[in-house]
Amino acid sequence: MNVTGHTRRQPSIRDVATAAGVSHQTVSRVINNHPSVKSATRERVNRAIEELGFRRSATALALASGRNRSVTVLTANTTHHGYASVLQGVEEAARKAAYAVGISVLESADEQTVSAAVQRAGDSVGGLIVIAYDPAGVAALAAADPDVPVVGVVETPSQEPPHDRPWVWTDDRRAAYEATGHLLSLGHRSVHYVAIPSGTHRVSARTAGWQQALEDAGAAVPEVVHEGWGPQSGYAAGSRLARDPDVTAVLCGNDDLAIGVMRALHEAGRSVPGDVSVVGFDDAPHSAFVTPSLTTVRLDFSGLGRSAFDLLHGLLATSTPVQYHSAAVPELVVRESSAPPRHP
Amino acid sequence: MNVTGHTRRQPSIRDVATAAGVSHQTVSRVINNHPSVKSATRERVNRAIEELGFRRSATALALASGRNRSVTVLTANTTHHGYASVLQGVEEAARKAAYAVGISVLESADEQTVSAAVQRAGDSVGGLIVIAYDPAGVAALAAADPDVPVVGVVETPSQEPPHDRPWVWTDDRRAAYEATGHLLSLGHRSVHYVAIPSGTHRVSARTAGWQQALEDAGAAVPEVVHEGWGPQSGYAAGSRLARDPDVTAVLCGNDDLAIGVMRALHEAGRSVPGDVSVVGFDDAPHSAFVTPSLTTVRLDFSGLGRSAFDLLHGLLATSTPVQYHSAAVPELVVRESSAPPRHP
DNA sequence: GGCCGCATTGTGACCGGTAACAATCCTGGC
DNA sequence: GCCAGGATTGTTACCGGTCACAATGCGGCC
Incomplete structure (x- = not known):
């Protein structure tokens, strides 16, 4: 029971040492579970630790040990x-x-x-x-x-x-490949891609997988639509895509983008998936509950x-x-x- | 230009001090912008800092100063x-x-x-x-x-x-009051509430605001539906509410819950907002883009x-x-x- | 009984900064 | 030219741990 009442400095290992009648180094050994401490001593130290409410300073630990x-x-x-x-x-x-x-x-x-x-x-x-x-x-x-x-x-x-x-x-390339393949196997002639901003100068893995799938299927490779991260970016992309009657399938770099795309298509009077199929990426929690629920790629x-x-x-x-x-x-x-x- | 090549210890203020030909305390003064350092000295020290690539250790700072x-x-x-x-x-x-x-x-x-x-x-x-x-x-x-x-x-x-x-x-109570008021003013006789898990033993602020609004309007106060945080919880709640034809308006503790509720209503053949109005809480980014787009309370x-x-x-x-x-x-x-x- | 060696425990320095106070440098005033 | 006193700078201790090594205790063996 510690009923000190007002703020005071945290006890240090030296305080504990004094209380237990040992050296500070022994206290250090106890808190580090060093084997060579007699169990009687260990117990005495532990009791002191308990009573004083000692807690080892992470800061001092870091400074002294380097770790x-x-x-x-x-x-x-x-x-x-x-x-x-x-x-x-x-x-x-x-x-x-x-x-x-x-x-x-x-x-x-x-x-x-x-x-x-x-x-x-x-x-x-x-x-x-x-x-x-x-x-x-x-x-x-x-x-x-x-x-x-x-x-x-x-x-x-x-x-x-x-x-x-x-x-x-995660194997994003393969994931994009499979998602694209899924759309193609449904009978779509090609698949458009709304990309998230890419980290690399070269094409991103997702983009590469999408492209590969199209090429392997002998399908046309439309130009990538570059956008941001959020649903409003998807909405912007979707508004543009909605004007092109050739667009029947859209793969999106993430689910928020896909939701924005679906919204834009909806507002343009094109139904999903009737007129256009949309596939997302990431499987965000709400993606299963929007209407229509979103086909997507789950990543752990x-x-x-x-x-x-x-x-x-x-x-x-x-x-x-x-x-x-x-x-x-x-x-x-x-x-x-x-x-x-x-x-x- | 530091072209040392291999890993070596970060320089300390003493290293800097030696390089600049001053005491470590003077270095400390320089990095702390202490006024009483002659500008010539200060400059010399700064140059040494630059050359050695010195960076003050946050750990040591914390230990020594307590801050x-x-x-x-x-x-x-x-x-x-x-x-x-x-x-x-x-x-x-x-x-x-x-x-x-x-x-x-x-x-x-x-x-x-x-x-x-x-x-x-x-x-x-x-x-x-x-x-x-x-x-x-x-x-x-x-x-x-x-x-x-x-x-x-x-x-x-x-x-x-x-x-x-x-x-x-944030004034959640008022927010819930207003959201409920909004639904009542549209002509709904009462408003059901799907709550997020509450932190307090007493009713939560959101619940209280909702209840107050109903009472002020002389409307019936239905039993609160207690659920979790995610859309699947909303779905569960929505499935139950869908069976009750008296339910025409539902306020939800957050947007994900609301999306789940809307989905359940949709699957039960009840249209939103035709048969049932749904209002969320938080204004998540995607809430504006789902269909129907979600009425919600924006919180900063x-x-x-x-x-x-x-x-x-x-x-x-x-x-x-x-x-x-x-x-x-x-x-x-x-x-x-x-x-x-x-x-x- | 004396000595050796391992098990325990203690000592002092050190990690990289800051704090408090002492020492030295300048400068102006007389 | 000398001295007081503020401006600069240096010295030493300390924050709360760990580390390396020294010192002590104890049991077993000859």
């Missing part, structure tokens, strides 16, 4: 479903390993911002997890101090400089976050610079928004 | 729109103030989990922001060590023990997060235990999902 039980996630956005889920996965895994997790958002991709963010993050942290699905993230991955352990959550694995780090990924983002952490954890613990990579398998979820074209 | 430029957000979930937006707001404000932000999620509301989380968080941090919209958050707010500065993001302000902390809030969550941080920041800087409170004004956004009842 820093914390990771921070660098990301462009915390509100989009995919990003938020990765973050959730990281946090979950980190919590289990008794790591603290920090978060730092990249407001833009310009070098100034990115390097400032990377520096601030690297300053106080054991390791970094960079969500590099977008330009800002990719820039951050490249800008990260080579001395701090970094794991990238990337779209396209690559051995080249910006990605010369351990990474985790929180699993991705967990493995990103595990990978980083291993890196920090063993300091072995192995490049272990992990991939999750995407899954196509067919719902109401995709169907055979009306006039095959 | 800890970091806050952590305790929350039940990072993926729901409201929570994610609050987090985003906190991060933004924190970044501007050069604070680090941590995040720790409360997996359940049981005392074990909560106190562990609170302890871990309080361990290494300057201040805490607790999102206390749900039972877990409320418990955390109550369990937080009285010594660490805490700001609550709460639903219902209260002077009572669990909330005896500075807080920020990121603004809420920003003021939570600002409040905490003030607390940390001045250590004045003032209870400053901030409120944001909710705004009703009328869209397609609400309309006059078919048979008035």
